[in-house]
Amino acid sequence: MPEPTLAENDIIDRIQAAFPERLDLCTFGIGDDAVQLRLPFDVVTTDTMCEGVHFDRRFTSLHDIAFRCLTSNLSDIAAMGCSPGPYTLSLALPTEGYTRAEIDQLLAGLVDCAKAHGQPEWLWLIGGDVVRSPSALVLTITLMGSSAGKRVLRRSRAQVGDLLVVFRPLGASALGLALLQAGRGDLAPQAVAAFCTPIADTALGPTLAQCPAVHAAMDLSDGLLNDLPRLLKASNCGAELHLERLPIAAEVRAGAAQLGLSHLDLALAGGEEYAILAAVSPDGQEELDAICAEHGRDLLPIGRILAKPGLRYFFDSSQYLPTSSGFAHFPCRDLTENT
Amino acid sequence: MPEPTLAENDIIDRIQAAFPERLDLCTFGIGDDAVQLRLPFDVVTTDTMCEGVHFDRRFTSLHDIAFRCLTSNLSDIAAMGCSPGPYTLSLALPTEGYTRAEIDQLLAGLVDCAKAHGQPEWLWLIGGDVVRSPSALVLTITLMGSSAGKRVLRRSRAQVGDLLVVFRPLGASALGLALLQAGRGDLAPQAVAAFCTPIADTALGPTLAQCPAVHAAMDLSDGLLNDLPRLLKASNCGAELHLERLPIAAEVRAGAAQLGLSHLDLALAGGEEYAILAAVSPDGQEELDAICAEHGRDLLPIGRILAKPGLRYFFDSSQYLPTSSGFAHFPCRDLTENT
Numbered sequence: 001m002p003e004p005t006l007a008e009n010d011i012i013d014r015i016q017a018a019f020p021e022r023l024d025l026c027t028f029g030i031g032d033d034a035v036q037l038r039l040p041f042d043v044v045t046t047d048t049m050c051e052g053v054h055f056d057r058r059f060t061s062l063h064d065i066a067f068r069c070l071t072s073n074l075s076d077i078a079a080m081g082c083s084p085g086p087y088t089l090s091l092a093l094p095t096e097g098y099t100r101a102e103i104d105q106l107l108a109g110l111v112d113c114a115k116a117h118g119q120p121e122w123l124w125l126i127g128g129d130v131v132r133s134p135s136a137l138v139l140t141i142t143l144m145g146s147s148a149g150k151r152v153l154r155r156s157r158a159q160v161g162d163l164l165v166v167f168r169p170l171g172a173s174a175l176g177l178a179l180l181q182a183g184r185g186d187l188a189p190q191a192v193a194a195f196c197t198p199i200a201d202t203a204l205g206p207t208l209a210q211c212p213a214v215h216a217a218m219d220l221s222d223g224l225l226n227d228l229p230r231l232l233k234a235s236n237c238g239a240e241l242h243l244e245r246l247p248i249a250a251e252v253r254a255g256a257a258q259l260g261l262s263h264l265d266l267a268l269a270g271g272e273e274y275a276i277l278a279a280v281s282p283d284g285q286e287e288l289d290a291i292c293a294e295h296g297r298d299l300l301p302i303g304r305i306l307a308k309p310g311l312r313y314f315f316d317s318s319q320y321l322p323t324s325s326g327f328a329h330f331p332c333r334d335l336t337e338n339t
Numbered sequence: 340m341p342e343p344t345l346a347e348n349d350i351i352d353r354i355q356a357a358f359p360e361r362l363d364l365c366t367f368g369i370g371d372d373a374v375q376l377r378l379p380f381d382v383v384t385t386d387t388m389c390e391g392v393h394f395d396r397r398f399t400s401l402h403d404i405a406f407r408c409l410t411s412n413l414s415d416i417a418a419m420g421c422s423p424g425p426y427t428l429s430l431a432l433p434t435e436g437y438t439r440a441e442i443d444q445l446l447a448g449l450v451d452c453a454k455a456h457g458q459p460e461w462l463w464l465i466g467g468d469v470v471r472s473p474s475a476l477v478l479t480i481t482l483m484g485s486s487a488g489k490r491v492l493r494r495s496r497a498q499v500g501d502l503l504v505v506f507r508p509l510g511a512s513a514l515g516l517a518l519l520q521a522g523r524g525d526l527a528p529q530a531v532a533a534f535c536t537p538i539a540d541t542a543l544g545p546t547l548a549q550c551p552a553v554h555a556a557m558d559l560s561d562g563l564l565n566d567l568p569r570l571l572k573a574s575n576c577g578a579e580l581h582l583e584r585l586p587i588a589a590e591v592r593a594g595a596a597q598l599g600l601s602h603l604d605l606a607l608a609g610g611e612e613y614a615i616l617a618a619v620s621p622d623g624q625e626e627l628d629a630i631c632a633e634h635g636r637d638l639l640p641i642g643r644i645l646a647k648p649g650l651r652y653f654f655d656s657s658q659y660l661p662t663s664s665g666f667a668h669f670p671c672r673d674l675t676e677n678t
Contacts, residue, residue, distance in 0.1 A: 009569075031573060032494050033415040033558050034384035036486060044466060045373035046481060048429040052473030076372040090387040090479045127383060134391030135474040140429045142385060142481035147375060155371050219372050230348075234370060 005097030011130050014100065015089075018107040019125040025086055026126055035127040041085040041144035043152065045076035051094075051136035059180040062102055064196040066109030066139065067116075068272070072221060073143035074117060075200035075274035079219035081153035081209020082145040084117075084202060086126040090140040092133035117202045122146070153209045158216040158235035158279035164303035165278050167292060169247040170224065171263055173198055174270025175255045188255035200274045204295045208276065211291060213284020220273040227277065229311055235279070241303040243268070243315045279305050344436030350469050353439065354428075357446040358464040364425055365465055374466040380424040380483035382491065384415035390433075390475030398519040401441055403535040405448030405478065406455075407611070411560060412482035413456060414539035414613035418558035420492035420548020421484040423456075423541060425465040429479040431472035456541045461485070492548045497555040497574035497618035503642035504617050506631060508586040509563065510602060512537055513609025514594045527594035537613045543634045544615060550630060552623020559612040566616065568650055574618070580642040582607070582654045618644050 006014070012031065021029025027036040049055060049069045060068070070087070077084045089110070098106075114123050172188075176195025179185050185192045200219075208214045218231050224241075232239055246267045256263035280288060285299065292299045306312075313320040345353070351370065360368025366375040388394060388408045399407070409426070416423045428449070437445075453462050511527075515534025518524050524531045539558075547553045557570050563580075571578055585606045595602035619627060624638065631638045645651075652659040 027491070028493065028495075031569075033418045034382045034421070034484065036419070036491055037381045037383065040379040040381075042376045042379075043373045044376065044425075044427060044481075044483075046427040046429050046466065046468050046479070048431050048468050048470050048477075048479065050431050050470060050472050050477070053471045079372045080375070082373070086383075088383060088385040088481055090385050090481075092387050092389050092392075092477060127385065129385050129387050129479075131387050131389060132392045133389050133477070138387075138389070138431060138472070138477050140385070140387065140468075140479040140481075142383075142427055142429075142479075144383075145373065152366070152375050154367065156367075230370075 003099040003101065005099055006103055008130050011091070011103055014103045014107065015125065015128070018111060022124055025122060025124055030127055037086065039122070041146050043077060043080055043082045043145040043147060044142065045073055045145070046140060046142040047072040047076065048138065048140040050138045059177065060196065062105040063109040063112070065137070066106045067113040067197050069139045069141050070110055070113040071198045071200050071274055072272070073141045074202055075219040075221065077143055077145035078201045078205030079153060079217050079276050080145070081151065081205050081217070082147045083122070083206055084120045085122040085144040085146055086124050087141050087143040089125055089128035091128065091130050092138040093130065094133055094136055113197070116197060116199055120202060151209050153205070153214065153217040155216055155218045155231045155234035158231060158237055158305045159281070160237060160305055160307045161282065162215055162279035162305040163282055163301045164228070164239055164241070164305065165280055166220070166247065166275055166300050166302060167201065167204060167297040168275055168300070169249040169252065170220070170273055170275065171248050171252045171256070171266035171270050173272045174266040175252050175261070178259055178261060179255060182259055184259070187258055188251045190249070190251055191255055195272070198272060198274045201276050201297070204291070204297060205276060207291050207295065208278060211284065211287055213281040213287055214278050215281060216279040218277050220275045220277050221271060223269040223271045224277070225268050231277065231279070232309070232311060235305070238306040238309045238311060239303050240306055240312045240314060243313055243320055245302050247298070247300040247302070342438040342440065344438055345442055347469050350430070350442055353442045353446065354464065354467070357443075357450060361463055364461060364463055369466055376425065378461070380485050382416060382419055382421045382484040382486060383481065384412055384484070385479060385481040386411040386415065387477065387479040389477045398516065399535065401444040402448040402451070404476070405445045406452040406536050408478045408480050409449055409452040410537045410539050410613055411611070412480045413541055414558040414560065416482055416484035417540045417544030418492065418556050418615050419484070420490065420544050420556070421486045422461070422545055423459045424461040424483040424485055425463050426480050426482040428464055428467035430467065430469050431477040432469065433472055433475055452536070455536060455538055459541060490548050492544070492553065492556040493573070494555055494557045494570045495573035497570060497576055497644045498620070499576060499644055499646045500621065501554055501618035501644040502621055502640045503567070503578055503580070503644065504619055505559070505586065505614055505639050505641060506540065506543060506636040507614055507639070508588040508591065509559070509612055509614065510587050510591045510595070510605035510609050512611045513605040514591050514600070517598055517600060518594060521598055523598070526597055527590045529588070529590055530594055534611070537611060539613045540615050540636070543630070543636060546630050546634065547615065547617060550623065550626055552620040552626055553617050554620060555618040557616055559614045559616050560610060562608040562610045563616070564607050570616065570618070571648070571650060574644070577645040577648045577650060578642050579645060579651045579653060582652055582659055584641050586637070586639040586641070
């Protein structure tokens with residue numbers, strides 16, 4: 001006999017069991033029409049992930065689906081230079097429903113994601129909605145955060161002459177997915193982990209926000225080629241990108257080669273990096289090196305902000321036209337305007 | 340030539356145009372990784388609506404789909420006795436995308452919903468996410484609100500002897516949907532409006548919260564037969580429901596009769612009423628009558644809170660077993676335990 005699927009009320013019971021009331025955070029627990037916070041949180045972000053678009057259950061467990069959805073929100077809050085707070089979860093479940101074991105896997109993904117990010121004090125599921133989806137699983141997390149009254153990092157403050165930097169190698173998540181799809185996850189376990197259980201820069205973000213040399217920042221979630229133009233548009237400037245400088249781990253280069261993929265394309269177009277891209281003053285290198293040392297990260301310059309709008313690519317000083325584009329949810333006409 | 344569908348960035352542009360930055364509410368507008376609020380909001384709710392489950396585009400326009408999704412959130416905040424604040428919108432759009440006209444219809448539904456609720460000062464779209472759905476439209480709104488430092492209404496504070504009351508007739512929304520499905524919307528235009536553009540008790544809720552005679556409250560969204568047991572469970576008590584007292588408008592009785600439906604079933608099981616159900620002290624009638632007069636509502640007792648768990652139904656003093664159940668997203672085993 002197959003295990004029965006849970007009724008809505010039973011699902012809410014499981015959520016309450018995994019996330020018992022935190023009276024230090026809310027005046028009461030999950031289960032009313034809304035939740036009341038005891039503390040003020042001044043930043044908000046939301047991210048939705050849909051089965052068949054953002055994930056494929058053949059390659060991603062329910063545990064990892066929930067883990068990744070929470071990380072994507074954590075990354076947005078980190079890129080603003082803020083600390084994560086409480087969140088709501090909306091679960092639209094397939095018509096046939098989920099068993100208790102399946103619901104518990106989803107919830108364990110949220111619990112493990114918080115642990116993997118050092119269990120931030122106020123990161124806690126405080127409410128949500130459980131509904132039936134017409135087809136496949138859709139998760140929406142809305143995460144609050146706190147600036148602690150300090151400066152937040154914006155996309156729109158890049159200055160001409162700034163260095164474009166990232167703080168860790170790129171392309172691992174995209175390679176991880178490609179490996180899983182090819183049934184060759186064994187080739188690069190770290191890349192598979194980068195895809196399945198990605199870690200946002202939850203601690204690095206708030207430190208960067210307090211460094212005056214960091215002018216602008218954003219989170220890389222749709223691929224550098226999609227995301228960088230958004231920072232440039234917000235800052236009303238252009239940039240040059242030096243592709244030979246893109247930091248790509250040896251494991252990613254080797255794995256890409258074994259699959260016949262371009263490691264450059266993975267680093268340029270790969271989505272769901274959940275890494276921070278920043279525009280920093282060239283004078284701030286010393287201070288930034290110290291921050292990176294403190295957080296076990298590297299300061300990795302990949303380009304420079306220019307006054308002239310548009311994005312120009314160079315490879316070893318020659319102009320270059322990438323062959324791939326970042327992940328677009330809909331046909332993205334903007335990209336062609338950036339050449 | 341068919342009108343082109345919009346790219347993700349173009350959709351965000353339309354949202355920014357419909358909801359320009361409000362520097363009194365946020366430190367900057369839509370378009371960064373997260374948004375920063377200037378004011379504290381201490382309550383949060385979230386509601387998801389899926390095409391094929393919560394709505395059918397044959398009977399509901401994009402305008403009304405967005406309107407209803409916002410109302411469902413407003414109703415949760417109202418039932419807590421709080422005032423609505425800013426909200427985020429997550430749009431998972433069908434693969435083929437939406438045209439500019441379609442996106443503008445969705446956004447107009449949000450704008451018109453706020454107007455229909457008296458344009459609450461802090462009710463404003465401040466951020467969100469736009470993604471591709473594997474099949475059909477999925478909307479998630481996360482709405483913040485404010486208790487203004489005053490008492491919030493809980494589900495869990497009903498007391499034995501309390502009257503169960505509603506403040507307006509029931510069943511109109513369910514009849515409206517049934518009429519649209521039957522192609523007979525002309526029979527009861529008010530019921531159709533109650534379904535298409537429902538109004539939450541945004542002003543009534545905070546007033547009720549300041550009336551000590553109101554012990555507990557919740558919002559009716561899945562039908563009285565589904566929702567009332569939740570209030571009883573939270574308050575650890577039972578109730579008797581007097582079905583002959585259920586307030587049902589003459590238009591709803593007549594429309595139900597013409598479709599061969601039971602008006603009682605519509606009032607008992609009809610979802611998406613977005614009305615407040617409350618447990619009130621029998622001593623508070625005078626005060627509550629005054630509140631109702633102020634808000635153009637009626638005090639409509641439908642039952643009584645009992646110590647013994649479970650829900651008992653009466654019709655003209657005889658015990659009665661309803662033929663229909665409230666809307667359950669998944670098979671809801673709890674209902675059978677309440678007889």
